[in-house]
Amino acid sequence: MDQTLPVTDAPFSDPTRSAPSSSGAALSDTLRQILAAKYLEVQARQQETPLGEMERRARDAGRPRPFTAALCNAVAEMRVGLIAEVKRASPSGGLIREPFDPAGIARAYEAAGAACLSVLTDEQWFQGTREHLRLAREATQLPVLRKDFMVDPWQVFEARAMGADAILIIMAAVTDEMAERLEDTARGLDMGVLVEVHDEAELQRALGLETRLIGVNNRDLRSLTTDIAVTERLAPLIPADRIPVAESGIRTPEDVRRMVHAGARCLLVGEHLLRQPDPGAAARALVEAA
Ligand SMILES: O=P(O)(O)OC[C@@H](O)[C@@H](O)c1c[nH]c2ccccc12
Numbered sequence: 001m002d003q004t005l006p007v008t009d010a011p012f013s014d015p016t017r018s019a020p021s022s023s024g025a026a027l028s029d030t031l032r033q034i035l036a037a038k039y040l041e042v043q044a045r046q047q048e049t050p051l052g053e054m055e056r057r058a059r060d061a062g063r064p065r066p067f068t069a070a071l072c073n074a075v076a077e078m079r080v081g082l083i084a085e086v087k088r089a090s091p092s093g094g095l096i097r098e099p100f101d102p103a104g105i106a107r108a109y110e111a112a113g114a115a116c117l118s119v120l121t122d123e124q125w126f127q128g129t130r131e132h133l134r135l136a137r138e139a140t141q142l143p144v145l146r147k148d149f150m151v152d153p154w155q156v157f158e159a160r161a162m163g164a165d166a167i168l169i170i171m172a173a174v175t176d177e178m179a180e181r182l183e184d185t186a187r188g189l190d191m192g193v194l195v196e197v198h199d200e201a202e203l204q205r206a207l208g209l210e211t212r213l214i215g216v217n218n219r220d221l222r223s224l225t226t227d228i229a230v231t232e233r234l235a236p237l238i239p240a241d242r243i244p245v246a247e248s249g250i251r252t253p254e255d256v257r258r259m260v261h262a263g264a265r266c267l268l269v270g271e272h273l274l275r276q277p278d279p280g281a282a283a284r285a286l287v288e289a290a
Helices: 030-048 051-059 067-076 102-112 130-138 153-161 176-188 200-206 229-237 253-261 279-287
Strands: 081-086 116-120 144-147 166-170 192-197 213-217 243-247 266-269
Touching: 030 153, 051 153, 067 081, 067 116, 067 192, 067 243, 067 266, 081 102, 081 279, 102 116, 102 130, 102 279, 116 130, 130 144, 153 166, 153 176, 166 176, 176 192, 176 200, 192 200, 200 213, 200 229, 213 229, 229 243, 229 253, 253 279, 266 279
Parallel strands: 081 116, 081 266, 116 144, 144 166, 166 192, 192 213, 213 243, 243 266
Antiparallel strands: none
16 A cells, blocks of 8 residues: 555547557547546546645545445355445436435445445536535445546546446546556555456457456447447456456346356446336346346
């Protein structure tokens, strides 16, 4: 814990310029728009709360709950490791749930046997807030992933300061160098990391990190379409010392069985659960599918 943490004195890097876009496609699409706004948002927030102050708040936030261990335990016990998501809206789904009760939803997920929670904090595209994360975490004992677009280590301190136990690193959104800085910062705070990939090239880049949890996003963040065959293609390429997590577009017990069969016993599921009158019952049906 006495390691020197990376500082954010460098200007925000634009991954669309320097990172290899693995698909070869220009990011002139949803992800690019989200990132352009995110750099500005982080810059503005950092002016309100400078790095040193945010780091102090992060270190005062108490101990993080063990996110990676919760999923490892589920896998070791041959259960489905469900990361159940709390989100009000999304760019592809529009307004998903209204009224929206993050604490009640989180409690229902916990009772259903979810291993972890994921809470959207992006306001502009997902109508998320820091308050949603705080409410969901306080209502349960579960480790919580802050689901947002991380482009600067300042946000990792911010995540811990708001109570998050883990962060997401989206390989399509960052350079290799930034991915490492985000990972180092999270590890220095004892936080978990989920690194997200969508194709073979992003997977190769992700395997250069130390993070064990490799999320395969079935959703293409450029076009917003989902296809759970993406996990079936990529999960077999993930080495045995890593833990594959199938993300997005999972709805039915049959989908769960397909993901488990492909080698992904951990699942990140949101929209389907949140569209049901009883998200807890829907979560239980998926946990019990395999
Ligand atoms: O709601 P779904 O299709 O079940 O997907 C959940 C989760 O995988 C999705 O919200 C997600 C995965 N990666 C992201 C990156 C940013 C925002 C959102 C996401």
